[in-house]
Amino acid sequence: MDQATLPTPLREAVTVTTAGATGVARLVIQGLLDLIDDPAAAADATEFLTARLPGYAPMWHIANAVRSAEPAEALRRIRAELDHAVENTVKAAVTWVGEQGVPVTSAPSSSIVNQILAQLPESLRVGEPAVALAGADAIGPDTVLNIRGTRELAQRLPTLIVTTALKLVPEPVFARLGAPVFEHIPLDGFVGVVLDGELLTPGEVGRRAAELRE
Known part of the structure; x- marks a missing residue:
C-alpha cells in the first residue's frame, strides 16, 4: 500500500512524533473507520500500519478488531473504552502524585503523562x-x-x-515489538501501574498480559 493513498489520520499516525502511543491509536482507529466499508482496503492498511508502527501494542488490538465479524463496531468500542480509560488513569495518577506530596518528573512522549502533569499544582511540578x-x-x-x-x-x-x-499484549506479540527509540525495562522495576484508572502491582499487570492469547 502507498502511504500517499492512506486517509489523512493514517498518514499522520505514521509520521507524528508528539502524540504518544495513545494519540497514535486514536488516529489509527479514525483512519481505519474511514476505510471500513472497503474490507480489502482496511485489511491492507492494517497490515501496512502494523509494519510501520512496530513498537505500538495497540496495533495488535486494533488489527484484531479489523478482522472481527463487526469491525466498525469493534473499532468504535475500542475508541470509547480508550477515552474512558485514559480519563480514569489520569484521575488516579493525579491522586497518587498528590498522596506522595513531592515533586514529580517524567519520561517524555506520553500524552497521558502530559495530561496528568497539566492537572498537578505547581508545587508538585517544580523542585x-x-x-x-x-x-x-x-x-x-x-x-x-x-x-x-x-x-x-x-x-x-x-x-x-x-x-x-x-498496551497489554501476550508474550509472543510483545517479542515482535520494538524500534531503535524504544527500550525494554523489567516490569518489576516500577513501583506500580495505573491501568484504566486502577492502581495495580507490576505482578498483577504482568498476569493480565500473560492471560491474553494471540
Whole structure:
C-alpha cells in the first residue's frame, strides 16, 4: 500500500512524533473507520500500519478488531473504552502524585503523562523530583517497552507507569515489538501501574498480559 493513498489520520499516525502511543491509536482507529466499508482496503492498511508502527501494542488490538465479524463496531468500542480509560488513569495518577506530596518528573512522549502533569499544582511540578511517571508503548508479562531513558528513570526514582489495557499484549506479540527509540525495562522495576484508572502491582499487570492469547 502507498502511504500517499492512506486517509489523512493514517498518514499522520505514521509520521507524528508528539502524540504518544495513545494519540497514535486514536488516529489509527479514525483512519481505519474511514476505510471500513472497503474490507480489502482496511485489511491492507492494517497490515501496512502494523509494519510501520512496530513498537505500538495497540496495533495488535486494533488489527484484531479489523478482522472481527463487526469491525466498525469493534473499532468504535475500542475508541470509547480508550477515552474512558485514559480519563480514569489520569484521575488516579493525579491522586497518587498528590498522596506522595513531592515533586514529580517524567519520561517524555506520553500524552497521558502530559495530561496528568497539566492537572498537578505547581508545587508538585517544580523542585528536585522524588518520584516519576512514565507511559508505556507495550506491556508484556514481564517487561515494559517504552521510550529510551525510561530504564534510567525507573532506576533513579520510584516510577509509576500510567497507561491503559490497550498496551497489554501476550508474550509472543510483545517479542515482535520494538524500534531503535524504544527500550525494554523489567516490569518489576516500577513501583506500580495505573491501568484504566486502577492502581495495580507490576505482578498483577504482568498476569493480565500473560492471560491474553494471540
